[in-house]
Amino acid sequence: MKYNDIIEKMTLEEKASLMSGKDFWQTQEIERLGIDSIFLADGPHGIRRQAAAANKPGLNQGVPATCYPTAATVANSWNAELGEKVGEFLGEEAIAQNVNVLLGPGINMKRNPLCGRNFEYFSEDPYLTGKMAASYIRGIQSYGVSACVKHFAVNNQEEKRMTIDTIVDERTMREIYLTAFEMAVKEGQTQSIMSSYNKLNGTYTNEHMHLMQDILRHEWNYTGTVITDWGGSNDRVAGLRAGNELEMPTTAGETDQEIIQAVHNGEISEEILDQSVDRLLDLIYFTETKTKKDPRPFDVEKHHRVSQKVAEESIVLLKNENNILPLTFGKKVAVIGDFAKDARYQGAGSSIVNPTILDHTMECFEESGIISIGYEPGFERYGKKNQKKIDKACALAEKADAVLLYIGLDEVTEAEGLDRKHMNIPENQIELLDAISEVNQNIIGIISCGSAVEMPWIDKVKGLLHGYLGGQAGARAILRVLSGDVNPSGKLAETYPIRYEDTPSAKYFPGKEKTVEYREGMYIGYRYYDTANVNVRFPFGYGLSYTTFAYSDIEVSKDAVTFQLTNTGQKAGMEVPQLYVRCQSDQIFRPTKELKGFTKVFINAGETKTVTISFDDKTFRYFNVQTNQWEIETAEYEILIGASSADIKLNDTIFIEGTNAPIPYDKEKLPSYYSGNIKNVSQREFESLLGRSVPSPYWDRTQPLGYNDMIAQCHYAKGIFGKLLYHSIVFTHWFLRKIGKRSQANLMMMSVYNMPFRGIARMTGGIVNMPMLDGILTMVNGNFFKGIYHLTKEKVKLMKNGT
Structure with missing residues (x-):
């Protein structure tokens, strides 16, 4: 242990006290030993250091900070160096605000397009996610601030996220849901990881010995700190035994006593506690040097310009019929859509940033060179129909050469704690589009949202630009792409299906009661669409440019693939060549192709560059459930170079001598997985993949409600x-929505309706303890007066103890 000399001086009580927060955002300190508390703050795309006191729970407004584009947006840049730059600027702002641990980035997979938190996550692909995450981490930690990668692991729905049990097979878990975390640990060297709320195959993740010990600590050699998600501790001693050091927020000493008692009765050894204290001290000492000694203000304008540059490189041009974009000089445009006036630039929930500056489209037109003849909102932001607004918008559109139509999803549709109900853009916006298309066919759609949407209306627009959630400078960035000042280079980091029903997990998402079954296995996103030959609206890796590129002269060696890339157009631009690998053996089921490398290249018009993409330890591997380790299959592998997963430009083959591991599957028992047609996997086949029985997905309604049952039950x-x-x-909830208080209604669902009863004790900072919770449960379960007596007695006892 690094800090054995300090730990030897601690009492058991002091050690236990360090394992829980001091308040909602700070860790505990021990003054006599010079151990300071450190501050943790939300911050996947900007610092949310709560302006209210640190002992105040909730989603209070943060101190002003730069709101950078969200992870879902930056992933579209396919530029790891840009991600590292974002991380550096986040680290600098964390220093300025005395933040030690930045709670991000979020790297859960986009298993399903309806997950309400997809705007915070990078991609449907673990390799792209892992590379972007590692770059963010390196940037953040270069300033002596710790990144905190979240949510570990297999946390892919918001509904019932604190109680849902994720049922997934080992290979899928390793290849799809853990690979990005592995890269964050090994390549990013993250100093902290946040455990997720959910159960994984029957055990809460922060108590999961296989996940936390076998994989994280032993296989990946992770030596950093694991922090619970806020209120995510179930059995504190079991979590500590698994290596989940820091519980947040405070429980006012209640779980400290559980740890002390567990040591006294031999339930947990003091050596395990010492190791946990040692890892937490390492986090404290790693982060406190600069945050305590080098706080300095950051350059607000400079950081705003960086946010704009990031947004510009992350915008995706999806359609450009007849080269309607960039807008030609002198073309008069009508600007229509509520999002043009009030930009939609970030998601909702714990990641909300209070921006230092906020650009809006109508305020940036003069410098863009685009001639606007006027603006009309066209629709009500939150879905209410308004024919007068449509009529006014159409009257303006008739006078214009082209229409810039700003549409998308509102702030309360994409939110932490809730999943979307469908993939549609609100009906009132589509009615507006239909009406405008009757009077002006030169429509350029600009979408603002953080996740995939259906586009049955796409034939009614000639141009389509997706800005995702571009942060505080996103509105100006979009205008620079529209005007041609910036050549778009973004590529989609997720597939856009034609309709939601095409999504591989559609029948298995979300888990509605006790469990969620990942019957689709590894076939998420393009891995499914390309294998099962399902048509999509836009494939993974897709994005247009104002120039064109040609690929030629592929050469494959044992270490890399090399080829020539030529800009065959009239403008300088950036292209993202993507390396996919296809195993030509059919002994072990796999997707038809998997991303194994990428790079981003700037090329002047007419220029040719030699591009090399190296192979690494993930290029040919698969996880063998029989040997319980990574193996390589002896086979011919096709090396594919593409402009997207569906646009392969070059291909060659290479023979790879593998590890000759035994074949782990009986092909006859897994026909869906060998074909890739996994939309209707039977329970029997899923159990063959799992190697065990599938637990009941339903709540047991015959039993009294307990700590881990939800208030919804x-x-x-x-x-x-x-x-x-x-x-x-x-x-x-219904009333709040009825009177337009949608954010408050969402908050109620997230923090009350879907909260397990134990969350009442874990999230109230000691105001309600577990004995008091016993009284509440007694009331709920039918003994009201007995319960109220117990609750009152325990409250009095708590007050007498001075809590």
């Missing part, structure tokens, strides 16, 4: 109090 509670509680929450 009170609808079948045995006591009238529980049922009244349920109905009052449902009514309040």
